[in-house]
Amino acid sequence: MIMGSRLRKLALAAHVTFSVGWIGGVIGYLTxxxxxxxxxxxxxxxxxxxxxxxxxxxxxxxxxxxxxxxxLVMSLGTKWGLFQHYWTLISFILTVFATVILLxxxxxxxxLVEVAQAADEASTARLGGDIFxxxxxLVVLLVIQVLNMYKPRGMTPYGWRKEQRRRAVS
Amino acid sequence: xxQDLPYTDAPVRYILDVELxxxxxxxxxxxxxxxxxxLLVLGRFDVDFLxxxxxMPDLPSNLDANLDANxxxxxxxxxxLPPGIPRWVKVFGIIxxxxxxxxxxxxxxxxxxxxxxRHGQPSSxxxxxxxxx
Numbered sequence: 399m400i401m402g403s404r405l406r407k408l409a410l411a412a413h414v415t416f417s418v419g420w421i422g423g424v425i426g427y428l429t430x431x432x433x434x435x436x437x438x439x440x441x442x443x444x445x446x447x448x449x450x451x452x453x454x455x456x457x458x459x460x461x462x463x464x465x466x467x468x469x470l471v472m473s474l475g476t477k478w479g480l481f482q483h484y485w486t487l488i489s490f491i492l493t494v495f496a497t498v499i500l501l502x503x504x505x506x507x508x509x510l511v512e513v514a515q516a517a518d519e520a521s522t523a524r525l526g527g528d529i530f531x532x533x534x535x536l537v538v539l540l541v542i543q544v545l546n547m548y549k550p551r552g553m554t555p556y557g558w559r560k561e562q563r564r565r566a567v568s
Numbered sequence: 569x570x571q572d573l574p575y576t577d578a579p580v581r582y583i584l585d586v587e588l589x590x591x592x593x594x595x596x597x598x599x600x601x602x603x604x605x606x607l608l609v610l611g612r613f614d615v616d617f618l619x620x621x622x623x624m625p626d627l628p629s630n631l632d633a634n635l636d637a638n639x640x641x642x643x644x645x646x647x648x649l650p651p652g653i654p655r656w657v658k659v660f661g662i663i664x665x666x667x668x669x670x671x672x673x674x675x676x677x678x679x680x681x682x683x684x685x686r687h688g689q690p691s692s693x694x695x696x697x698x699x700x701x
Contacts, residue, residue, distance in 0.1 A: 484657045534671075552654035559650065 401475040413468035435527030447514040482557025
């Protein structure tokens with residue numbers, strides 16, 4: 399079902415808001431992850447890990463799910479479709495990938511918060527942080543953003559066949 | 569009225585009131601079709617003059633569909649074969665494969681340690697802490 403102009407703009411505004419919010423949340427998480435790695439102060443490291451858990455579960459995860467959902471609405475509710483153009487297909491795959499990795503990663507973060515809270519001054523320096531996952535996630539999200547902005551050309555064979563059928567009917 | 573559909577940085581399609589005006593960047597030709605009177609213009613030229621402020625960024629164009637062409641010109645539409653995979657998709661796929669390989673190598677040579685708290689430090693206290701009852 400193709401959305402009308404007003405509904406499409408509303409869905410687009412929601413999708414952009416959730417997606418950009420997701421990127422912002424990851425940047426905040428990454429900042430705390432760097433602080434957890436570089437700081438020698440126990441309280442700073444513990445606070446960073448607790449904050450990372452809160453941001454992860456209550457900001458990044460909801461924003462990721464909302465972004466995925468509104469992205470599906472935008473693709474299926476417009477003529478772009480989900481599988482008809484390479485850029486929509488790749489964006490969808492990357493979004494699902496990032497969301498799945500996030501959902502698999504967050505329980506480990508919660509576990510690490512408990513470890514950090516039980517750590518003493520001597521073990522603080524070896525506690526480590528969380529840079530790899532949010533860093534990779536940020537790269538993936540930026541790639542998705544670029545794809546969505548530039549919409550590089552390229553129709554999938556499925557999209558091409560669908561277009562041919564549509565033209566044959568009209 | 570002329571409407572500019574998404575791919576504005578590489579102008580490929582414009583719509584007049586009644587029919588499509590398209591440019592296929594690979595074949596470098598422009599096809600114009602106005603109602604029942606068809607006109608095909610071959611060759612390169614700048615189509616910026618067709619643009620107006622009616623940009624519709626969220627609608628797809630039929631960029632990859634083959635153009636309708638007048639049979640008098642000898643240019644026949646190729647409707648039999650689907651378009652090939654674009655170059656950017658191939659490059660993107662190669663880069664993705666390389667990154668996946670790098671991550672796998674990192675995991676293998678990292679001893680399988682992969683979770684948070686295991687990055688950024690040569691050794692981690694987390695394993696010791698987790699093993700404690």
